[in-house]
Amino acid sequence: MRRFEGASVMITGASSGIGAALARAFAAEGASVALVARRPDRLDQVRRDIEAAGGRALVCACDVSDAEGLRAAADQTAEAFGGLDVVVANAGFGVSGCLEALEMEDYRRQFEVNFFGVIATVQAVLPHLIRSKGRLGVVGSLAGCFGSPTTSAYNASKAAVMSLTESIYHELDEHGVSVTCINPGFVASEIRSVNNQGKYTGNPDPVPRWLVLPAERAAADMVRALHRRKPVVFITAHARWLARLNRLSPCLVRWVVRRMTRGKLAKFQAARRNTRPPSSDGA
Numbered sequence: 001m002r003r004f005e006g007a008s009v010m011i012t013g014a015s016s017g018i019g020a021a022l023a024r025a026f027a028a029e030g031a032s033v034a035l036v037a038r039r040p041d042r043l044d045q046v047r048r049d050i051e052a053a054g055g056r057a058l059v060c061a062c063d064v065s066d067a068e069g070l071r072a073a074a075d076q077t078a079e080a081f082g083g084l085d086v087v088v089a090n091a092g093f094g095v096s097g098c099l100e101a102l103e104m105e106d107y108r109r110q111f112e113v114n115f116f117g118v119i120a121t122v123q124a125v126l127p128h129l130i131r132s133k134g135r136l137g138v139v140g141s142l143a144g145c146f147g148s149p150t151t152s153a154y155n156a157s158k159a160a161v162m163s164l165t166e167s168i169y170h171e172l173d174e175h176g177v178s179v180t181c182i183n184p185g186f187v188a189s190e191i192r193s194v195n196n197q198g199k200y201t202g203n204p205d206p207v208p209r210w211l212v213l214p215a216e217r218a219a220a221d222m223v224r225a226l227h228r229r230k231p232v233v234f235i236t237a238h239a240r241w242l243a244r245l246n247r248l249s250p251c252l253v254r255w256v257v258r259r260m261t262r263g264k265l266a267k268f269q270a271a272r273r274n275t276r277p278p279s280s281d282g283a
C-alpha cells in the first residue's frame, strides 16, 4: 500500500535538489504533486519525470516572496487535486560571507526567502490544511542549531525557521494539522552552487562527496517523517549526531567548528584584505 495514495501535495523549491527529489518521492507514494519555484523550465522537467513514471504533477511558477502568488498556487492546487493534504515549505538558499563583508541588504534578502518565504507559504496553504487536517513540513537545517563563521545570515535564518516551526507546531495542533521541522545536514543539491543573490552559478559543490547524502535518500526519510507526523527530524547521520552532541556539549561543538573552519575564515579574510581600497597615506 502506497503511503500517500490519492493525496494532494504542494512543495516549494521543487525545481532542484531536495524539493525535486521530494516531489518524485511523493508521486511514487501515490500523491499528486504541485511544484512551486521560480524557474518554470526546471519545474517542467520535474513534472515530465513524474508523469513519465505514471504520476500526476502541476507546475506553479512563483517566488516565495510573493504572498499573492503563493495563495494563487495553493488555490490552484486544491482546485486541481481536490484539496491539499501535505505542504512542504522547502525553498531556500544560502548567503555566505563574514558579517563585516556583508551589507544589511544581504541579510534582508536571506530572511526574505528563508524565513518570510516560509511564513508566506504557511499562511497561503493554512485554510486548505485545516480543512484536510493535513501535514506541514518546514525545512530548517542542522545549521540552525549552532553558528559557524561566514554563514551567519544563513544560520540565523534557519534558527528563526526552527523556532517559528516549534511555535506553530502547538498552534496548528489545535486544528489537527501536524508540523514537522525537517533539518538536513549535507544533502546533494544545488544549494552550494547558488550565489548570494539566489542565482544558480554552476560552480561545483565544495563539500566532499562522502559527507553528502543523495537527495533521493534524504527525500525518502522526509516522506517517512511526514507520514508519521513527527515533530522534528534530522536528515543524515552526521546531522543527527551533531545535533545531539550540541545539546550535550555546546562547548565541544564550538571547538570542533572553530577547528574545522579555520582555513575558510582565513581565506575570506585574505580576500577582504585584497579588495580593501588603499588608505590615503599609502599604507
Ligand SMILES: NC(=O)c1ccc[n+]([C@@H]2O[C@H](COP(=O)([O-])OP(=O)(O)OC[C@H]3O[C@@H](n4cnc5c(N)ncnc54)[C@H](OP(=O)(O)O)[C@@H]3O)[C@@H](O)[C@H]2O)c1
Binding pocket: 012, 013, 014, 015, 016, 017, 018, 019, 036, 037, 038, 039, 040, 042, 062, 063, 064, 065, 090, 091, 092, 093, 113, 139, 140, 141, 142, 143, 183, 184, 185, 186, 187, 188, 189, 190, 191, 192, 194, 198
Ligand atoms: N542541501 C543541503 O545540504 C541542505 C542542508 C540543510 C538545509 N537545506 C535546505 O533545504 C532546502 C532545499 O535546498 P536544496 O539543498 O535542495 O538546494 P537547491 O537545489 O538550491 O534548491 C533550492 C530550491 O529553492 C528554490 N528557491 C530558491 N529561492 C526561491 C524563491 N525566492 N522563490 C521560490 N523558490 C525558490 C529553488 O528554485 P528556483 O531557483 O527555481 O526558484 C530550488 O528549487 C533549503 O531550504 C535549504 O536551506 C539544504
